[in-house]
Amino acid sequence: QSVLTQPPSVSAAPGQKVTISCSGSSSNIEKNYVSWYQQLPGTAPQLLIYDNNKRPSGIPDRFSGSKSGTSATLGITGLQTGDEADYYCGTWDSSLSAVVFGGGTKLTVL
């Protein structure tokens, strides 16, 4: 059971937009920065979004992040088949004194 809650799967057609939610609590998301990772099949996770809404260099602006209260959202526009991957949210939990992750969301581009 993950500390952060994500939907197990989402799907959308190429070119469309999708959002992935991440729900937490006052000890993690509400107090701390949220990050998002993309894990393509058979590879290591890659940082996609940090500090709620910032993109590392090389990450296209089709990917965006936002946070409100105890929830965060990853948005992906202009979906491509290459975006099919597992997406994870993460943050620091001040009560657990640990980094915590969501259970992951599998994105299917139909």
Added chain:
Amino acid sequence: EVQLVESGGGLAKPGGSLRLSCAASGFTFSNAWMSWVRQAPGKGLEWVGHIRSKNHGGTTVYAAPVTGRFTISRDDSKKTVYLQMNSLKSDDTAVYYCTTEVTTRINALEVVSRGYSDDWGQGTLVIVSS
């Protein structure tokens, strides 16, 4: 270019031990907080713990499931971080990733984790089975 290369994975028996290594290059290793994150087969990511840089105390923090069994250490002269795993259980079967954990200074005396990792190794598989 940042590179993190894990090694030492393999098959271990329940109750046994294994030591993972992560060789780093491409950044100032001695200033970095290093962490281990694992992923059980078909499952999500789980933070194992981190070790602070020596100038921030060099201390360690662990996730509850591994506290008392796993130990993270570092050798700055070799730019290497280690994960010593003892009393292994079948639940420890996973790919183990070495990462650089980003920090933030919150006051003149205190630096804390920002809660994310910006660089990841390719991972090493640990299987615990009799």
